[in-house]
Amino acid sequence: MKGLPSLERAVVVLSRFPGVGPKSARRMVYHLLRRGDEAILDLVTALEGLRERIRPCERCHNLSEGALCWICSDPSRDQTRLCVVEEPSDLLAMEKAGLFRGVYHVLGGRLSPLDGIGPDALHLASLESRLQAGGFVELILATNPTVEGEATAHFVAQLAESVVARVTRLAHGVPMGGELEYLDESTLYQALIGRRNFRFDP
Ligand SMILES: [Zn+2]
Numbered sequence: 001m002k003g004l005p006s007l008e009r010a011v012v013v014l015s016r017f018p019g020v021g022p023k024s025a026r027r028m029v030y031h032l033l034r035r036g037d038e039a040i041l042d043l044v045t046a047l048e049g050l051r052e053r054i055r056p057c058e059r060c061h062n063l064s065e066g067a068l069c070w071i072c073s074d075p076s077r078d079q080t081r082l083c084v085v086e087e088p089s090d091l092l093a094m095e096k097a098g099l100f101r102g103v104y105h106v107l108g109g110r111l112s113p114l115d116g117i118g119p120d121a122l123h124l125a126s127l128e129s130r131l132q133a134g135g136f137v138e139l140i141l142a143t144n145p146t147v148e149g150e151a152t153a154h155f156v157a158q159l160a161e162s163v164v165a166r167v168t169r170l171a172h173g174v175p176m177g178g179e180l181e182y183l184d185e186s187t188l189y190q191a192l193i194g195r196r197n198f199r200f201d202p
Pocket of ligand 1: 057058059060061062068069070071072073
């Protein structure tokens with residue numbers, strides 16, 4: 001390592017973040033050094049908080065600061081609708097959309113046999129027990145529209161088949177603000193397959 005070892009180490013660690021290259025990592029480090037001890041302590045305290053307090057929700061595997069996450073412990077959520085997502089960040093994206101008032105199950109990834117991720121690597125056993133316990137009228141498959149996400153959705157659908165009356169999948173389609181001529185074929189194909197009656201209530 002060239003330069004000051006402590007500084008270079010911080011650059012290496014920060015550049016491991018998604019979307020952060022060595023150049024922006026270096027900018028972050030210089031920024032912290034410029035702002036002094038207080039800024040660095042703020043960061044350290046925030047990171048320690050992550051390590052000490054954040055853990056998986058015992059029911060849905062969302063990130064939580066207690067045994068149950070803020071969704072599982074909210075009595076106003078509809079306990080009869082279950083939405084299955086890959087990661088806690090997908091759950092947050094769904095929550096941002098603001099329409100879904102049910103509860104979640106976070107799988108912790110998606111099936112990817114080529115990467116050695118089989119059913120045992122995901123939170124499928126706990127999902128199965130939740131489904132078997134009954135009480136769900138709808139299961140929403142909100143895994144990503146990728147080959148692995150689709151395979152995972154099919155796998156989960158099979159688990160739910162005999163116990164949940166309605167199994168639905170997020171529609172794939174034309175993004176808001178998108179233009180047809182710029183869409184790839186498979187997106188347009190899926191949008192056409194998933195077409196629905198116009199001016200129909202969702
Ligand atoms: Zn939870």
